Amino acid sequence: MFDALSLSALPPEDEALRPALRTLIAGAIADLPLHRRARSWQGFDAAFSRKLGQAGYLGLSLPKEYGGIGRGPFTRFVVVEELLSAGAPVAGHWIADRQSGPLILHYGTEEQRRFYLPRISRGEALFCIGMSEPGSGSDLASVRSRADLQKDGSWLLNGQKIWTTNAMHSDYMIALVRTSGTNEDRQSGLSQVIVDLTLPGITIRPIVDLTGDAHFAEVFFDDVRLTPDALIGEEGQGWRQVTAELAFERSGPERIYSSVVLIDAWVRHLDAAGRKDSATLRLVGTLTAQLAVLREMSLAVTARLVEGESPVVEASLMKDIGTGFEQAVPQLIGDDLASNPDEPVDAELYRTLLYVTHIAPSFSLRGGTREILRGIIARGLGLR
């Protein structure tokens, strides 16, 4: 079971990308305080995203004929690893680069590919993903937003999305909506549509989170007219498309590095404080060893993507164990620092610890909740 997951090495030509990429990233993060760098996933900086695009670090797995770089998941692994471990702001291009681009390449028409993909690769078309709705979180089959086909071939969209990351900063949303049948039909009758977020009838309201940031949004559709080419892929096949898409989202190094800026800062703190007792060293070693195994697991799933597979179960397994690690980090480091109350802690390190502690619950929520992922693993084991 899961024997397809085995150690895999990154090709030398991808490893070779690191030095130049580091220089670019260093310029972008030089003035960012630690607690901003810890936001990496949520850090929105459209100018930096465009800079990455111009330098050829976006659209890595998109073919050259559509303005992409024509490499693949391994190249993306290296780029994402560098971005996240440095704490660079990736939210601007994040979703377009890792989900929307591959989705459009896979299911889009030739016209859609030519229209969207070059701009995604340049960091100029920013996307968000409209999956969750009020009353339907992980239960995507229950979405109620509806796009009805009109006589002239256009679609009339009504409904509401929620927890949509960075909708207020995005140019487009790829939304999962019902295009035929009723809610009783569950998976069948769902489709994906590309929504230009400047269209009349769209209202976007940011949702402020418990850290004071606003990354999520509510999006309301009130008689929004979509042109005939808004449909992406096949009408009624949205469920199958979304399932495949989530494998891209769940497997990457982004599922292990969310807390790594905090780990590095803590290691530097321990070094400066000269603390070397055995409990401290064990915790440093534990986090290092776990991250090393998780990185190889993530790379192993990436290798399946390279082989053209859609490793849905393996990606779920990876995400569950990876986000469990990410969430344990702030708890363990917080305990470590507060177990030494007479040792001064830099205010910025403390602020970063609190930020990661407070946002950590989201690590296992975004992209499918833990219990749902375990259900997918159970199905992979033949239990369902």
Add this chain to the structure above:
Amino acid sequence: MDMQELIAPFARIIEDICTPSAIRAVEAGGDAAPMWQAFDDSGFLDALVSEDLGGAGVSLADAAPLIVLLGHHAVPLPVGDTLIARALLTASGARAPAGPIAIATGAGATPFADVAAHTLLGSPQAPILASGDDPVNGGQALRPIGAVLRALLISGASARVMDMTVAYANARNQFGKPIGKQQAVQQQLAILAEQAVAARIAAAIGVRSGLPPHLADAAIAKHGASVAAAQVAAIAHAVHGAIGISEEYDLHLLTRRLHEWRLADGSEGYWAGLLGERRMAAAAVSTADYIRAG
């Protein structure tokens, strides 16, 4: 030698000679000589010995699937230990003895000590063969090797425990349906599967640098496998209910070993401390860079 072609025959040999009743007989102090002879006759014991010294010259990474199989089938003899011991002994210019060799790396319990004819001490470069009732302390330099060996065995046993537990959950009915249909049970089995995969990946990290392994690789391997061993055993027993702890049911043949191997050659805490020390010596390097450097 193409190892892929040899894995299936090796598995057949093990299945033939290491039946649950044969394992129990050896564990009860019965005559292990016939089982050992079968392994010796198979020719696999010299797999890691270099070709110019009469072996097959297989790398540790290539031989790893064989050692995993030993764990998978709860083989009660130090076959993996002997594979490695013979390679180290012959490379140092010594002759390898015929009987089973256990690798001892500390003052604690040594796996397979009861059924071994010899004990390997010393270091990878200068291995020392002790026999009989010699005190078995002094093999600390072999500890990374022991750790990787145990990680491979844990990886094999964990995969088998996962298969057994999933099969049991599908077969055992309670409240009118298989317990595997209960979401609470499914969630536990998903964690078991995650840990079994983590153990396999961790063990693979341990063999990637060859024999002897890099210290950091051995630490990562044994830490990951030991953490997994405890969780895999606990969940398997919880899902099996009381039958799982009975002598007559085969689960304990594997879970007792998972615990034994977790504790042998340094537990997760030991290896975490050692890795942490090395990591702190490179405190200026990012964690991502540190784990990539291996």
